[in-house]
Amino acid sequence: MSVLSIGQIRIHAGGATQEAALQEATDILVSAGAVAPAYVDAMRQREETVSTYMGNGLAIPHGTNETKELILDSALSVVRYDGGVDWAGDPVTFVIGIAGRGEEHLEILSQIAILFSDDDDVERLTAAQTPEELYALLADVNG
Template sequence: MSILTPDRVRIHPGSATQEEALQEVAALLVGAGAVTPAYLDAMRQREQTVSTYMGNGLAIPHGTNEAKDEILASALCVVRYDGGVDWAGDPATFVIGIAGRGDEHLEILSQIAITFSEEDDVARLAAATTPEELYALLSAVND
């Protein structure tokens, strides 16, 4: 099963607040059947403890460890906000929502971290003009 599907990749020309971004990625994960609606609160709780901003314009919101019961399946969603998101003081462009069953989230996180560690790769992701193009660049996470 693919953890990232084309219907869970979005590009917005404008900006969003951190709360709006959290709501959007949580809704995408709920829509995918990956998490229960309670997962959004777990994402908010994690942000209160530690920011999920990773650098290079990337935030990877995910739930707390206590929220494992809210995760029904591993899934990923990617939302690019070309106007940016103020992520607790850091400028995020990419917000990647993650739900990982068991220890799968660690593997998913490391794949994303590798992709976003290369500035050339990030530039390509930022230059993608359609969600389909963005998905194609990120589909390696399904391997």
């Protein structure tokens, strides 16, 4: 199951608002054929209930359980904002949007959590210069 392609990875020199980051994550997932455009609303609902900030500069926005019908396929979007995102008060550099069919999102989430729990891995992800380099570092998540 390949959930990530190089086209779903972006690096921005600047920052973004949380709202803009949620929209970009959704746009990438829509382009990948993974979600309907309304998925951004599902992500907003999730953030209103509980922040998807995970620590170590990572947020993993995803929809609520009630909005599963908006998910067409499992996929990830990976965006690095070198200028940072204020994620409801927490500093975020990586915004990884997740769309998972059935229970697949749980496996994807655990792979990402493992990767971002290692400071050396986070340092490598932050130092990567191109989407291709990021893609190589994220290969384990891709299954």
